[in-house]
Amino acid sequence: MTAVDDPVQAPPQPPRRRPNPLLALLRNSWRQLTSMRTALILLFLLAVAAIPGSVLPQRGVNPEDVNGYFRENPELAPVLDRIGAFEVFGSVWFSAIYLLLFTSLVGCIVPRLRDHVRALRAVPPAAPKRMDRLPQHALLTVPDADAATIAAVLRGRRWRVRVSGNEVSAEKGYLKETGNLLFHFSLIAVLVGVALGSWYGWHGNRLLVAGAENAFCNNRQQFSEARLGPQVDEADLPRFCLTLTDFQARFLPSGQPEYYNAKVDVEEFGRAARSAEFSVNSPLRLDGANVYLLGHGYAPIIRYTDRFGQSQTAPVPFLTKDGMLTSEGIAAFPDANVDPATGERKPDLQVAFEGLYLPTAPDAPPFTRSEHPDERNPAVLLIAYRGNLGLDAGIPGSVYELDQRQVRNGQLKQVGEGKLLKLGEKWTLDDGTTVEFLGTEPYITLSVRYDPGSTMMLVSCAVLLIGLMGSLFGRRRRVWFRVLPAGTTGGPSGAGGLPADPPAASTTGGSSLVEAGGLPRTEYPGFAAEFAELVTEVEGRQGPGDAGDRAEEAEGAD
Known part of the structure; x- marks a missing residue:
């Protein structure tokens, strides 16, 4: 009986996970x-998302313009406000694009940096066997040619060189990828600078009228609008005070501003008081903050004398509404008509004047627009209101316009018709009270800011431009030279007798045949001319003595 062996069973395969x-x-x-495609898309979206911040007024820069936009576009403005169009750079959608772009750039650049470091540390690759297939190829006759001499010529032209026997490999143009990485790292640094400014910076806006009684001290309560970063506390604000002492402005005949300059008295904590000047393009730099001049206007000085003969005088800043500094505002006197005998104040006898200030009023009506921003013929058009201003109710309101709810419900009534007052003129109302236009005080609109990331952003932008230049003008390319043995007629193997692996070059006197090839790694129209110039320099080298010196230099460089 013949035993039959069982076939060898294959081991069971583990189940695929x-x-x-x-x-x-x-x-x-x-x-x-x-x-990289996603990074480019996000960069494009970030640029598109920043457009509303450049086109629409922003609360962080000029809240008065935002309020004016609401008045001019009562239906569109609330819709834009709900999507953050007036606070673009602090909105959720802008921050989301910003963070995604930051993450994408880091994820793109780190692997590329690793690969670039490896390429910088690596030696140029060996010469291909068939150089005649390269875009640039040449055969040249060189007296006493040797690889070390050719390497010295290439090093003199700042090529990275590798010598292997009778072959020379050289590479150049790493600046392109270095510039590319530098550009992207600088872009990340710009984003980091923006983030630092957002988290640890702060800013506030203030309208400052000339005069010691209107001095401004740096605290949040005195700002018209302020925003502190999440990591900034109100106690961190630097302590200083500013008093506007003088303001000068020059205008062209067309009314276009030519020159703004403000003079202020500065008192900083722990330092002696001093005077300083600053203008639109030259901010006032203080310890821990910069003060920028955004604009200016006029504050008409209105004096009201009530029925008891008590006078109140106040410079009232009017907000400009056009380039000719036509301005509008209100002068409110809630403490007018207080009986001096009893000290009783009747709320329904409060007085306010709605006004339109014209630095250069026209000679004939209508008096609706100034003809020039300079005060050549100053006049103020006043409309009087008497009644309850609604200030005692504790409801927040604007100091630049009347509470229209009080007008609609009859609590505040217009008194007579409007009156145009020139400088020094007086208007007597129906109850014997008077209002007088005494002149104006200049005011300036300030933006006080601290941005810890501004220096980083400035340096990063400069480095970004340098990296961009390197990325645009750098050209990666490679060249190879092979010294052929004596007696070789040239040409590839099978087409002239050139062996696939030629032996070492002869060191005896005479001329040697050198095969050269070149390959651009990127689009480079000028590579053919550069290759021809390099070949000419190698072919036209000096005699044996000079060649020996170059060989010694090349060995020393290795």
Whole structure:
């Protein structure tokens, strides 16, 4: 009986492990996010998202313009406000694009940096066997040619050189990728600078009228509008006070501003008081803050004398509404008509004047617009109101316009018709009270800011431009030279007798045949001319003595 061996059974294969779908989704999402295409799309979206911040007024820069936009566009403005169009750079959607771009750039650049460092540390690759297939190829006759001499010529032209036997490999143009990485790292640094300014910076706006009684001290309560970063407390604000002492402005005949200059008295904590000047393009730099001049206007000085003969005088800043500094505002006197005998104040006898100030009033009506921003013929058009101003109710309101609810419900009534007052003129109302236009005081609109990331952003932008230049003008290319043995007629193997692996070059006297090839790694129209010039320099080198010196230099460089 013949025994039959059992066939060899293959070992059982372990079951294939199914990939985790969540991990696969996260991995694919990360790959998509960190691709260069996604980074470019996010950069484009960030630029598009910044357009509303440049076109529409922003609360952080000029809240008065935002209020004016609401008055001019009562239906559109609330819709834009709900999507953050007046606070673009602090909105959720802008921050989301910003963070995604930051993450994408980091994910793109870190692998590229690793690869670039490896390329910088690596030696140029060996010469290909068939140089005649390269875009640039030449055969040249060189007296007493040797690889070390050719390497010295290439090093003199700042090529990275590798010598291997009778072959010379050289590469150049790493500046392109270096500039590219420098550009992207600088872009990340710009984003970091913006983030530092957002988290640790602060800013506030203030309208400052000339005069010691209107001095401004740096605290949040005295700002018209202020925003502190999440990491900034009110106690961190630097302590200083400013008093506007003088303001000068020059205008062209067309009314276009030519020159603004403000003079202020500065008192900083722990330092002696001093005077300083600043203008639109030259901010006032203090310890811990910069003060920028945004604009200016006029504050008409209105004196009201009530029925008891008590006078109140106040410079009232009017907000400009056009380039000719036509301004509008209100002069409110809530404490007017207080009986001096009893000290009783009747709320329904409060007085306010709605006004339109014209620095250069026209000679004939209508008096609706100034003809020039200089005070050549100053006049103020006043409309009187008497009644309850609604200030005692504790409801917040604007100091630049009347509470229209009080007008609509009859609590505040207009008194007579409007009156145009020139400088020094007086208007007597129906109850014997008077109002007088005494002149004006200049005021300036200030933006007080501290941005710890501004220096980083400035340096990063400069480095960004340098990196961009290197990325645009750098050209990666390679050249190879092979010294052929004596007696070789040239040409590739099988087409002239050139062996695939030629032996070392002869060191005896006479001329040697050198094969050269070149390959541009990127689009480079001028590479053919550069290659021809390099070949000419190698072919036209000096005699044996000079060649020996160059060989010694090349060995020393190795």
